[in-house]
Amino acid sequence: MKHLKPTNSETNNSPRPPLKINSRAQLRQLQRVMTGALFRPLTSQWGMQKHWIDGAPMKAIASEFIKPNDRLSSFERLEIYNRQYWFRVLDCLYDDYPGLRAVVGERRFLKLVTAYLTKYPSDSYTLRDLGNRLEQFLREEPHWSFPREELALDMVRFEWAQVVAFDGPANPPVTPDDILDTPPSKLQLGLQPYLTLLDLDFAVDDFLIAVKKRESDVLRGEASNAMNGAPKSAVAQKRVRYPKREKVNLAVHRHDNMLYYKRLEQEAFAILTSLSRGTTVEEACVEAVTASKRTNVDWSGQIKAWFDAWSALGWFCRRS
């Protein structure tokens, strides 16, 4: 085995552990090496990689800063943490993104999210935010979702919107008193920060419902003796049909702290989108109706019904 001389120097590409830790700088150096080791993807056998970033044997690197014991080498002890890290973050994304998983397939999903977390390790104290750059990653590296790049993007936007809707902030809804004296030509309304408007090319809402139903059917099959006679593998392997391309406008929101997604007509979606950009109520409505291809619509009645429904759902708040 190549002998590696421990060093206190480091480079960005190949940090090395410090010999002693007598300062915060040395502590940081140790922590960089340790996280560097943890963040490196596992091998196909779920083990730690045999070589360090610069090609040096990982056994030698590990022994520079981790003590062995009578049962485990330095490498094996570090490997426990390397595995724990990946099992934890992969589990988290596996549970939080069942739709993306169904779009790209189970095996590909694990490769995709491993590549994602290698490029973008968590930058938040909470695992809730682990997928906050998945959309960006899929735009930058579309080959991970080939040949369903657009469907994957729609799905990941939809699944992230659900994270936001679940525990995102809420502002006090507007009251009639707030808007009583403001004419529609001057009235601006804010939308709740937990509400996300999605302009989609696929019906990912229906697809996700079908995926979750299939997963719960599989779970029920595994949990129940009544299913013993049924071919479990056939249930498990049956894939939900991919959605066809269709224009869908969706609002992902919560009501009474329950998560909902609501399809919107094109004009309704246009009004809400305009409002979110700061357009006045009057202008938003005029723009939407003018751009509409629909005829024979009682627009004043229709718009009143939409605003009544959105107000009842608490979607409007004062603009910050």
Added chain:
Amino acid sequence: MPANAYNGFTEYGIGIGLRVPHYRHILAKKPVVDWFEIISENFMVDGGRPLEVLDTILEQYRVVQHGVAIYFGSADKFDREHLKRLKRLVKYTNTPWLSDHLCWGSVDGRYTHDLLPMPYTFAVARHTAEKIKAARDYLEVPICVENVSSYAEYNASEMTEWEFLSEVVELADCGILLDVNNIYVSSQNHNFDPYDYLNNVPHHRVGQIHIAGHSKFEKYTLDTHDHPVLDPVWKMYAHAVKLVGNTATLLEWDDRIPSFEEVHHEALKANQFRDKQLAKTPS
């Protein structure tokens, strides 16, 4: 009567961790529980269901906050947004004390979401104690630091884990959340006598005790929190009570979580060990 200067909450008794699979049962049945420990980070959110549940729990129960991501031992400065949110929650729950781990888990703003062991050196103890003091001053709440279970030790360490823990809490003048299961797990992985650990920490600083289950593998023991407390840990718990007096105790069960009743029943076993031990102790 408080058992010691850092343990003003002796009467808290035996608590359990508030976990999602039990929400429905707790909200519907309102079982009698001495107190709930919440994971701070799960409620440092802006709205929605988590805060609705917390509101209801706070109406009925005493709640103590336990954190998993403050990372006193990280070389990084505190994440200010994290501390701000934590302080908001501290004021919201009115937690009588706050605990988090003597560990690190992030560097350069990148998070491992793990509780990684510290190198046990005097310089690191000073750095960690400074961060604990700064957090306590900002959060305005007593802090107890918890010993973690570990699977690796560093060559650079200059002392034992219990010496390091003692050094840190003395320098920071803070309390200890003594996790007896973590001591046991680490003792198995690092070949030390867990009673040396128990006997040599500053007992007057122990403000809370954790108990939990672990899993033994061929070459190491893992802190899995996925089944009942094992006998060696109960024995250590009894010994800990003898040393530190009657102390708020909490059962952690975080994976393969059974029914609420089963978890609560397991937690209440602590009463037997505590009462037996305290009966032997002259008042």
